[in-house]
Amino acid sequence: MHTHILPAKFPRWAEVFGYGDFIHLEHHRKGFARMMQGDRFFREIASNCWDAQERIDEYAKFQTQVQVVCTIPVMFSYWAKPADALAVSEFLNDDLAELQVKYPKNYVGLGTVPMQDTDLAIQELRRCKEIGLKGIQIGSNINNKNLSEPEFFPIFEAAEELGMCIMIHPWNMMGKKDMEKYWLPWLVGMPAETSRAICSLIFSGVLERLPNLRFNFSHASGSFLATIGRVEHGYNCRPDLVAIDNPINPREYLGKFWVDSITHDDKMLKYVLDMVGSEKVSLGTDYPFPLGDLEIGKFITEAGLSDQVVDDIFCNSALSWLDMKKEDFL
Numbered sequence: 001m002h003t004h005i006l007p008a009k010f011p012r013w014a015e016v017f018g019y020g021d022f023i024h025l026e027h028h029r030k031g032f033a034r035m036m037q038g039d040r041f042f043r044e045i046a047s048n049c050w051d052a053q054e055r056i057d058e059y060a061k062f063q064t065q066v067q068v069v070c071t072i073p074v075m076f077s078y079w080a081k082p083a084d085a086l087a088v089s090e091f092l093n094d095d096l097a098e099l100q101v102k103y104p105k106n107y108v109g110l111g112t113v114p115m116q117d118t119d120l121a122i123q124e125l126r127r128c129k130e131i132g133l134k135g136i137q138i139g140s141n142i143n144n145k146n147l148s149e150p151e152f153f154p155i156f157e158a159a160e161e162l163g164m165c166i167m168i169h170p171w172n173m174m175g176k177k178d179m180e181k182y183w184l185p186w187l188v189g190m191p192a193e194t195s196r197a198i199c200s201l202i203f204s205g206v207l208e209r210l211p212n213l214r215f216n217f218s219h220a221s222g223s224f225l226a227t228i229g230r231v232e233h234g235y236n237c238r239p240d241l242v243a244i245d246n247p248i249n250p251r252e253y254l255g256k257f258w259v260d261s262i263t264h265d266d267k268m269l270k271y272v273l274d275m276v277g278s279e280k281v282s283l284g285t286d287y288p289f290p291l292g293d294l295e296i297g298k299f300i301t302e303a304g305l306s307d308q309v310v311d312d313i314f315c316n317s318a319l320s321w322l323d324m325k326k327e328d329f330l
């Protein structure tokens with residue numbers, strides 16, 4: 001789970017809608033494209049970002065058959081007019097659904113929904129289910145609002161009711177403007193964003209009220225698991241600040257949500273396994289981006305883990321999170 005994909009081509013939405021810094025692609029040389037945000041260069045991507053067969057071939061080198069795919073967070077368009085973000089979401093989600101139909105043994109899609117509008121988000125979430133997607137990916141914050149805000153609860157409630165899983169991806173990093181140097185938004189901001197999302201969902205009682213909603217947090221929960229002692233201590237020493245909406249100790253939620261394995265460190269992976277259990281740690285890659293685990297699973301097979309634990313990480317955990325079976329891919 002946790003890989004990113006884009007359609008090979010998509011509309012220049014800024015022209016279609018008449019405003020905004022929507023992403024568009026410039027296929028400027030063979031095998032590569034520039035992601036442009038308005039007139040600004042955002043990132044160069046290679047054909048393995050959109051070429052389904054090339055991705056399957058690259059994965060096969062690491063004995064990996066299935067990719068859980070979702071869009072790149074910069075495509076969320078939460079900042080746009082809701083109806084326009086819905087149109088972008090529909091386009092991206094239809095592309096994922098087609099991919100699943102074409103390669104049912106190789107791809108599982110997670111959709112995107114316009115989180116800035118509760119009703120439209122639920123409408124598109126329902127449609128995602130209808131077109132065969134297994135869940136959605138959402139950002140760690142929505143236009144700087146925390147996931148604890150009441151306006152998001154009906155979306156989570158609908159996801160639980162529909163049996164759609166949710167992947168939380170860090171983005172729109174806090175403090176970004178103050179720490180552009182040294183890639184700090186990615187190295188410091190992203191892990192903090194994911195912890196922000198988990199703490200918001202725990203302290204607001206979302207995890208308590210929706211026990212059957214299956215969340216998976218990117219990058220092994222960011223900084224959350226590494227700071228659970230501090231988070232719990234804060235809950236104990238200042239319940240007047242922390243436990244105002246949910247009286248339950250945050251540690252009680254370990255093992256109730258999923259995380260991916262993207263740690264780049266076997267000691268940290270073992271700690272994460274200790275904290276949440278191998279059945280809740282699923283192989284993530286962040287493929288095809290350079291900060292991902294692009295030697296897919298290599299450090300996991302070399303970490304001296306039991307066959308059962310490796311099997312959980314490589315497939316059982318993701319299958320239970322998606323509510324799918326091995327047989328679906330045989």
Ligand SMILES: [Zn+2]
Pocket residue numbers: 002004169218286
């Ligand atoms: Zn990612």
